[in-house]
Amino acid sequence: MASFSISAIVVLTILAAKEIEGGGGAGTCNIYEGNWIYDPSYPLYNPADCPFLESREFDCQKNGRPDKNYLHYRWQPTGCNLPRFDAHDFLQRFRGKQLMFVGDSLSLNQWQSLTCMIHTSLPQAPYISNKIGGLSNFTFPDYKVSFLFSRNAYLVDIRSEIIGRVMYIESVEYSRGLWEGMDFLIFDSWHWWTHTGSDQLWDFIREGNATYKDMNRLVAYEKAINTWAKWANSRADPAKNRLIFQGVSPDHARDLSRNYLNNTIPRTWASMNLTGLVLSSNSFSGELPEELSNLTNLTDMRISDNNFTGKIPDFIQRWSQIEKLDISFNNLAGDIPSNFVNLAKADYIDKVHSCLKKNFPCSAPSRDYKYFLYINCGGEDVVINNNTRFEADVEFRGASMFYSRQNWAFSSTGIFMDNDLDADAYITTNTSALKNVSASLLNLYKTARTSPVSLTYYGLCLGNGNYTVSLHFAEIVFTNDRSFNSLGKRIFDVYIQEKLVLKDFNIEAEAGGDGKPIIKNFTVAVTSHTLKIHFYWAGKGTTGIPLRGVYGPLISAIAVEPNFKPPKVNGKKKHVALVLEVAGGALSLCLIILCILWRKGCLGGKISADSGNSFFIAYVLQERGNLLELVDPALGSEYSSEEAMVLLNVALMCTNAAPTLRPTMSQAVSMLEGRTNVQELLSDPGFSTINPKLKAIRNHFWENPTQTVSMSTEGPLADASSLSNVDKADDSVILD
Numbered sequence: 001m002a003s004f005s006i007s008a009i010v011v012l013t014i015l016a017a018k019e020i021e022g023g024g025g026a027g028t029c030n031i032y033e034g035n036w037i038y039d040p041s042y043p044l045y046n047p048a049d050c051p052f053l054e055s056r057e058f059d060c061q062k063n064g065r066p067d068k069n070y071l072h073y074r075w076q077p078t079g080c081n082l083p084r085f086d087a088h089d090f091l092q093r094f095r096g097k098q099l100m101f102v103g104d105s106l107s108l109n110q111w112q113s114l115t116c117m118i119h120t121s122l123p124q125a126p127y128i129s130n131k132i133g134g135l136s137n138f139t140f141p142d143y144k145v146s147f148l149f150s151r152n153a154y155l156v157d158i159r160s161e162i163i164g165r166v167m168y169i170e171s172v173e174y175s176r177g178l179w180e181g182m183d184f185l186i187f188d189s190w191h192w193w194t195h196t197g198s199d200q201l202w203d204f205i206r207e208g209n210a211t212y213k214d215m216n217r218l219v220a221y222e223k224a225i226n227t228w229a230k231w232a233n234s235r236a237d238p239a240k241n242r243l244i245f246q247g248v249s250p251d252h253a254r255d256l257s258r259n260y261l262n263n264t265i266p267r268t269w270a271s272m273n274l275t276g277l278v279l280s281s282n283s284f285s286g287e288l289p290e291e292l293s294n295l296t297n298l299t300d301m302r303i304s305d306n307n308f309t310g311k312i313p314d315f316i317q318r319w320s321q322i323e324k325l326d327i328s329f330n331n332l333a334g335d336i337p338s339n340f341v342n343l344a345k346a347d348y349i350d351k352v353h354s355c356l357k358k359n360f361p362c363s364a365p366s367r368d369y370k371y372f373l374y375i376n377c378g379g380e381d382v383v384i385n386n387n388t389r390f391e392a393d394v395e396f397r398g399a400s401m402f403y404s405r406q407n408w409a410f411s412s413t414g415i416f417m418d419n420d421l422d423a424d425a426y427i428t429t430n431t432s433a434l435k436n437v438s439a440s441l442l443n444l445y446k447t448a449r450t451s452p453v454s455l456t457y458y459g460l461c462l463g464n465g466n467y468t469v470s471l472h473f474a475e476i477v478f479t480n481d482r483s484f485n486s487l488g489k490r491i492f493d494v495y496i497q498e499k500l501v502l503k504d505f506n507i508e509a510e511a512g513g514d515g516k517p518i519i520k521n522f523t524v525a526v527t528s529h530t531l532k533i534h535f536y537w538a539g540k541g542t543t544g545i546p547l548r549g550v551y552g553p554l555i556s557a558i559a560v561e562p563n564f565k566p567p568k569v570n571g572k573k574k575h576v577a578l579v580l581e582v583a584g585g586a587l588s589l590c591l592i593i594l595c596i597l598w599r600k601g602c603l604g605g606k607i608s609a610d611s612g613n614s615f616f617i618a619y620v621l622q623e624r625g626n627l628l629e630l631v632d633p634a635l636g637s638e639y640s641s642e643e644a645m646v647l648l649n650v651a652l653m654c655t656n657a658a659p660t661l662r663p664t665m666s667q668a669v670s671m672l673e674g675r676t677n678v679q680e681l682l683s684d685p686g687f688s689t690i691n692p693k694l695k696a697i698r699n700h701f702w703e704n705p706t707q708t709v710s711m712s713t714e715g716p717l718a719d720a721s722s723l724s725n726v727d728k729a730d731d732s733v734i735l736d
Contacts (some may be wrong), residue, residue: 029080036073043071044085045120052119052129052138053112066271087121091143098146098181103188104153106249110186111136111149135178150178153190153201155228164203166211169224172231180235188246189225193217213380213394257281257302267291276300280326284308293318302326309333362461362529369463369529370407373560377457378427378449383628384440387641390557398426398451407460414453414537414552426450428554430476431485432515437474445474445517450554452537457558459531465564469496469524469533472557474517475508477550484546486514491541492553495534496524504540507554517556523563531560618652646671 047059061068075082101107115138119127128139134151157174158167179185192201194217205212205220232243262283269277270291276299285307293315295301299322308330316325362369376382376390383389395403398412416424430446437445449455471494478488494502501522511518524531535553543551621627627648628641650671653663663671670676 029077031075031077031080031082033079034075034077037076038069038072039074040072042074045116047116049120049123050112050116053116054108066268085117085121087118091118091122091125091140091145094143094145094184096144097183098148099184099186100148100150100179100182101186102150102152102155102179103186103246104151104190104249106188106246107186108149108151111138111147115147148182150175154192154224155187155189156224158202163211165201166204166206167202167220167224168206169220170207170227172228176231179231180241182241184242184244186244186246187228189248191248193221213392214396216396265289265292270294273297275321278302279306281305286310288313290315295319296321298322300324303330305329307331364461366463369461370459371463371562371566373408373459373462373531373558375408375457375558376444376447377555377557379443379447379557382443383626384444386440386626387628387645388559389628389631389641390444390559393449394427396425396427398449398455399424404460407462409458409460410449411456411458412449412451412454414451416452416550416552424452428477430474430515432476432479434474434476434517435513435515437517441517444472444557445476445515448474448476448554448556450552451535452552454537455535455553455555457533457555459526459533459560460529462526462529462531462560463562463566464526464529465562467524467526467531468561468563469522469531470559470561471520471522471533471555472517472559473507473511473520473554474556475511475514475554476556477554478508478514478546480508480514487542488545488550489541490551490554492535492537494520494553495532495536496522497526497532498534504538506541533558646674 047053047061053059060070101111115127118140119125125140125142128137128141130137136149137146138148139146152175154167155172155175156167156169157171158165159174160166195201203213205215207215207223232245235241235243257278257280261279262285264286265279265284265288267289270289271294274295275297277295278300280302281304283306284303287310288303288308290313293313296318298319301319301322302324304326306329308327310332311334312327312332316322319325374388374390375393377393379390379392380394381389381392391405391408393410395401395410397403399415400413402411403409412426426449428448428450434442434445475490477485478490479485489506490508491504491506493500494505502520507518508514535555537552541551618627618630621629628644630648631644650663650668654668655662667676
């Protein structure tokens with residue numbers, strides 16, 4: 001990491017230097033050939049002398065590193081000597097220039113290192129430092145030199161839109177305005193293709209006019225970096241604007257896996273204030289040092305796939321903050337100590353992952369068991385019949401991998417034969433027209449997950465009992481016409497709970513044609529809280545028609561529903577999404593807060609507070625019968641759609657633009673408790689009687705529900721005094 005972290009600064013030093021000793025000038029010496037040599041006169045600065053240094057990330061000594069030898073190395077080219085850094089000479093040669101680092105933590109590291117080198121060398125030189133959003137500026141006014149840092153880890157545009165954060169892999173229009181005014185630009189790129197979940201800083205990918213939830217990450221990265229490269233090559237006069245590209249930044253040092261490291265773990269590591277130590281897939285050996293017991297702040301310790309020996313140490317129980325612990329695939333002996341149960345925060349404290357154990361055991365308490373499961377295989381979240389939400393399944397990988405969600409998972413095995421593609425596609429989109437499919441079910445069959453050999457879905461932590469498993473199929477690749485596509489045949493087997501339920505299954509033949517959905521229902525007993533559905537290609541059917549590599553099992557959607565009434569928790573129905581257990585004044589406060597959240601557009605789902613028009617979109621969704629699209633997608637199918645509909649409809653009533661159409665508090669309580677049926681909302685909720693422009697906005701969203709507009713309403717939507725017809729409280733509430 002060190003050679004990368006100072007390479008740009010070395011280059012800048014050479015560009016500013018008078019000459020390079022022994023080489024005759026910067027153009028005749030290959031500065032990239034050489035070695036790191038020990039030089040006790042280094043380092044060039046002490047982090048303690050830089051008041052602006054972000055010590056949490058870049059001060060290794062303050063973070064607990066005990067050794068200091070790594071600070072005393074410098075780069076020595078083979079054929080010349082680099083001049084020692086001279087801050088005054090450097091600033092003089094860059095006088096009147098602007099230099100910008102662009103990228104992630106690597107560029108931030110270099111920007112801070114350069115400013116620290118200059119400041120500690122010229123401590124009396126005045127400087128101005130400021131930060132606005134992701135742009136930081138450090139200026140030495142006496143020299144009229146500015147050093148900037150722009151946090152842009154993707155090097156392409158990411159824009160906030162109504163659907164979420166969209167990464168435009170073919171655009172740098174938002175960023176180039178900053179770059180093109182610089183005299184020197186130093187870029188690096190983040191390894192963003194490896195990050196998912198909360199570490200993923202985008203929600204959708206835009207390519208041309210198409211928007212994707214995800215795509216092959218390396219393909220997306222290649223397209224994004226080519227977009228940046230095209231801009232770099234199109235600059236009017238590159239000689240006036242120097243550009244350095246350093247490549248992809250390395251991962252942060254707490255993950256040392258797959259680095260060909262060997263020998264024993266140094267005992268001195270125990271004196272560091274480590275929170276994570278990931279050493280998997282190396283060649284470490286010996287026993288785990290007893291001193292590691294001092295690492296009481298560890299949250300992540302993974303040492304799998306090494307050659308450690310000895311007993312599983314008891315001192316692991318002292319790691320009370322541990323969340324991930326993997327000691328598998330070593331030569332450790334003995335049983336797991338019983339005191340490991342004290343590691344309350346750990347979600348993985350076994351030597352073997354649960355997916356490798358018989359029946360995929362569930363460790364959740366009975367109150368957390370699931371009883372319904374809906375998966376849109378290969379597709380996005382979709383709501384059918386206004387209340388059943390099928391969860392998205394858009395993981396693009398599938399060659400040999402295991403993917404898990406909160407209450408389901410799948411494993412896929414195999415590579416498609418002879419298709420000459422660098423990356424196989426394990427999600428397919430319909431090429432044949434869908435037939436006999438209602439509009440509400442259409443999105444279940446537009447896409448499907450496929451596999452060349454084996455595809456297995458797991459329902460996790462289900463309550464034991466008999467269930468109806470519904471498998472949704474539609475042949476969306478092959479056709480039933482006179483074209484070459486019609487010659488293909490897809491044949492595979494289906495097992496549920498290890499029992500063969502479909503032998504030599506041909507979707508097209510069973511459904512009576514291509515593009516026609518067919519649902520196969522099975523009664524299945526779940527006895528160990530796990531459901532296993534296995535799709536297996538047994539070598540039958542075609543493999544090269546209409547294209548090579550088109551074969552194997554294909555599944556559109558899966559639905560699992562109990563053939564029994566799910567148990568209650570504490571005498572009440574098990575609620576996952578929203579539970580209201582309030583009374584008296586607390587209920588009044590809860591309902592008022594709910595109304596405020598609604599007016600601010602904060603109820604989650606596809607309507608965000610940033611849209612500025614969620615109030616109107618909500619009524620359009622209600623009129624279209626799609627009100628459940630307001631429910632946060634993170635809940636999946638694990639919520640009561642009936643309760644959600646009651647709550648959302650009451651919220652709509654509470655925020656009605658016409659005061660006379662709002663319920664009283666007693667009416668609202670009665671509806672929430674289920675004693676009164678929710679009234680049918682008026683199709684036009686009083687908008688036209690208040691302001692014709694509001695009606696125009698509503699009509700706009702009826703025709704264009706995914707767009708936003710900005711329109712003056714010439715006054716507030718409703719004054720504070722008309723908040724509701726509720727029983728008057730002492731305190732007034734003002735809506736934003």
